[in-house]
Amino acid sequence: MIELANVEKIYKNGDAETRVLKNISFKVNDGDFVAIMGPSGSGKSTLMHIIGALDRPTSGSYVLDGRDVSKLSDDELALVRRDRLGFIFQAFNLLPRATVLRNVSLPLVYAEVPAEERDRRAGDALRAAGLPEDRWNHLSNQLSGGQMQRVAIARALVNNPAIILADEPTGNLDTKTGELVLHTFQRLNQEQKRTIILITHEPYVAEHADRIISVRDGEIVEDKHNGNKRVVNDHSHAAI
Amino acid sequence: MLLSDLLHETYSAVAVNKARSGLTILGIVIGIASVVALTAIGQGVQATIQSSIQGIGSNLLIVTPGAPRGVGQEVSAGRGNAQTLKLDDAAAIGQLDGIKAVASEVTRSYQITAKGTNTNTRVDGTVPEYLTVRNVEVAEGSFIDEGQVTSLAKVAVIGPTTRDDLFGVGSTDAIGSVLRINKIEFKIIGVTKAKGGSGFSNQDDVVFIPITTAQRFLSGNVYVNTVSVSVADASGMTAAQQAVTQLLLDRHHIGDPLLADFSVMNQSDIVAAATSVTSTFTILLASIAGISLLVGGIGIMNMMLTNVTERTREIGLRKAIGAERKDISRQFLAEAVMLTFLGGGIGVALGWLIAWATTKFASIAAQVTLPSVALAFGVSAGIGILFGWYPARQASSLNPIEALRYE
Ligand SMILES: Nc1ncnc2c1ncn2[C@@H]1O[C@H](COP(=O)(O)OP(=O)(O)OP(=O)(O)O)[C@@H](O)[C@H]1O
Numbered sequence: 001m002i003e004l005a006n007v008e009k010i011y012k013n014g015d016a017e018t019r020v021l022k023n024i025s026f027k028v029n030d031g032d033f034v035a036i037m038g039p040s041g042s043g044k045s046t047l048m049h050i051i052g053a054l055d056r057p058t059s060g061s062y063v064l065d066g067r068d069v070s071k072l073s074d075d076e077l078a079l080v081r082r083d084r085l086g087f088i089f090q091a092f093n094l095l096p097r098a099t100v101l102r103n104v105s106l107p108l109v110y111a112e113v114p115a116e117e118r119d120r121r122a123g124d125a126l127r128a129a130g131l132p133e134d135r136w137n138h139l140s141n142q143l144s145g146g147q148m149q150r151v152a153i154a155r156a157l158v159n160n161p162a163i164i165l166a167d168e169p170t171g172n173l174d175t176k177t178g179e180l181v182l183h184t185f186q187r188l189n190q191e192q193k194r195t196i197i198l199i200t201h202e203p204y205v206a207e208h209a210d211r212i213i214s215v216r217d218g219e220i221v222e223d224k225h226n227g228n229k230r231v232v233n234d235h236s237h238a239a240i
Numbered sequence: 241m242l243l244s245d246l247l248h249e250t251y252s253a254v255a256v257n258k259a260r261s262g263l264t265i266l267g268i269v270i271g272i273a274s275v276v277a278l279t280a281i282g283q284g285v286q287a288t289i290q291s292s293i294q295g296i297g298s299n300l301l302i303v304t305p306g307a308p309r310g311v312g313q314e315v316s317a318g319r320g321n322a323q324t325l326k327l328d329d330a331a332a333i334g335q336l337d338g339i340k341a342v343a344s345e346v347t348r349s350y351q352i353t354a355k356g357t358n359t360n361t362r363v364d365g366t367v368p369e370y371l372t373v374r375n376v377e378v379a380e381g382s383f384i385d386e387g388q389v390t391s392l393a394k395v396a397v398i399g400p401t402t403r404d405d406l407f408g409v410g411s412t413d414a415i416g417s418v419l420r421i422n423k424i425e426f427k428i429i430g431v432t433k434a435k436g437g438s439g440f441s442n443q444d445d446v447v448f449i450p451i452t453t454a455q456r457f458l459s460g461n462v463y464v465n466t467v468s469v470s471v472a473d474a475s476g477m478t479a480a481q482q483a484v485t486q487l488l489l490d491r492h493h494i495g496d497p498l499l500a501d502f503s504v505m506n507q508s509d510i511v512a513a514a515t516s517v518t519s520t521f522t523i524l525l526a527s528i529a530g531i532s533l534l535v536g537g538i539g540i541m542n543m544m545l546t547n548v549t550e551r552t553r554e555i556g557l558r559k560a561i562g563a564e565r566k567d568i569s570r571q572f573l574a575e576a577v578m579l580t581f582l583g584g585g586i587g588v589a590l591g592w593l594i595a596w597a598t599t600k601f602a603s604i605a606a607q608v609t610l611p612s613v614a615l616a617f618g619v620s621a622g623i624g625i626l627f628g629w630y631p632a633r634q635a636s637s638l639n640p641i642e643a644l645r646y647e
């Protein structure tokens with residue numbers, strides 16, 4: 001369960017203050033599929049970093065699974081991220097000189113999972129993200145943008161996180177591959193009851209979620225149930 | 241993080257930037273190699289000097305002119321320049337009980353020429369007793385005899401090294417030839433047996449002439465540089481040393497032993513004096529080496545700091561996906577330690593090689609000792625941990641989001 005109350009984020013740069021998030025309050029229940037939508041620069045990524053326990057709000061409270069994040073130590077936050085959360089960063093953030101498999105299994109390295117199990121789980125995640133097997137031993141900087149995105153998705157799935165945070169996960173993908181990814185999220189949400197928070201600026205992508213929170217200039221302008229959810233069915237992309 | 245993963249990460253990080261890792265390792269290699277090699281050479285010199293002092297003869301007392309000035313200074317360059325001892329003093333010592341033989345010497349270096357070749361060597365004016373007192377043997381011909389001392393004969397006995405330098409290695413026609421010291425001709429009557437020793441303690445590079453000849457034609461005065469006294473048996477050494485001191489004080493009319501114008505040393509005094517000089521020398525070498533080790537360590541710290549800056553985004557990512565502070569700091573610490581251990585290992589091998597080459601080509605028996613290797617290795621490990629710790633801590637305390645944004 002994610003509970004934000006009056007969250008603010010202010011960046012100070014010398015005398016200049018930038019209020020990136022203003023008075024953000026909402027709750028996400030376990031098993032929800034929520035899209036956060038807004039134009040570029042509206043504070044979506046900043047919000048995701050706070051929800052993902054990567055950054056602390058300047059003021060306001062954030063309670064994750066009943067624990068006040070502002071009261072946790074850096075290492076406790078690291079364990080929360082390792083065991084409960086999966087991130088897909090807007091900029092992918094892959095290790096450039098490591099293979100695809102190594103990149104995907106890195107969260108498991110820190111969870112001290114033995115090597116064989118790590119490779120098996122990384123393979124499962126890569127399959128779920130739709131990256132062809134002949135790319136698995138490539139270095140991550142030898143991949144196309146779309147392939148990198150799928151590696152980033154696989155890495156977010158590999159530790160079976162209860163909450164998946166995806167920042168523009170389809171931004172670099174063609175429609176078909178994008179749909180595969182959205183289908184993967186829907187399946188994880190429906191079959192495994194994982195919480196999904198999907199960040200996008202495209203209404204079309206947001207419509208795959210059950211609930212859409214719209215952000216503008218750091219404020220929530222709309223928070224509604226998505227009445228006409230788009231459902232991607234299995235056979236529409238069987239070719240990938 | 242499992243140990244195998246830590247090693248894997250460390251290895252790939254070090255291997256990615258081979259040139260930079262190599263240069264950093266080189267800094268440590270030079271530091272460690274110089275510690276190992278220089279201390280080995282220092283200790284080799286010390287051992288060489290000690291053995292050559294022990295080789296000059298047993299049960300030996302050395303009387304030199306000039307006041308005793310305390311251990312360490314007694315072997316200084318000024319020793320023997322004072323003019324207080326005469327042949328009469330030596331003769332009087334010879335009359336004491338328990339003295340086996342006495343040999344006076346007048347010693348100085350000269351340019352020697354023979355048949356167009358020349359060499360610079362020590363000319364030692366002495367007496368026939370020198371053979372007994374200093375354990376010298378004659379290989380060919382004969383040594384200076386009593387008659388030649390009395391008659392101020394211009395004869396010379398040369399050491400094997402001098403023979404090699406003047407007449408060619410192993411030459412047999414030295415005897416009967418003529419050599420010139422200070423434009424004065426001397427007839428060669430004998431060659432001594434090789435005694436060994438090397439460098440500045442070579443006992444084979446010498447020309448012996450009758451002491452009286454040396455006084456009359458070379459030094460031009462009646463003083464002697466050294467009186468070597470051979471004591472009949474080892475248990476009489478202390479008594480003999482006291483007797484010689486008292487005798488000379490009486491002969492020189494000196495009441496207070498502290499004002500003595502000569503000094504009487506036994507072998508262990510000389511060894512102690514020489515050791516204190518050579519250990520100062522070894523410490524000097526070791527501290528020079530220590531400085532280069534420190535510089536190598538700073539090289540590691542520099543590389544690790546650059547590393548942390550360059551890999552800020554990577555650190556941010558690792559933290560974002562669940563790395564704890566200790567995971568990050570261990571990774572960077574392990575890199576520093578791996579670099580120092582590689583450098584340490586290669587450095588010890590290189591230092592050993594230099595010591596070996598010195599022994600082989602410079603005739604100093606350099607001794608690589610376990611403590612110096614252990615010290616060098618310990619210091620390099622220490623440096624790795626010390627100089628790796630700060631960058632590692634810097635890396636581990638980065639905020640993940642700021643690190644990910646870093647350009
Ligand atoms: N460290 C920072 N210091 C100052 N301002 C910042 C900092 N990080 C973000 N901002 C500002 O916060 C605002 C929101 O940034 P954010 O990355 O959250 O936007 P976004 O909604 O994700 O945009 P996009 O869709 O383009 O990714 C931007 O105006 C940005 O300039």
Ligand SMILES: [Mg+2]
Nearest residue numbers: 044045090167
């Ligand atoms: Mg963004």
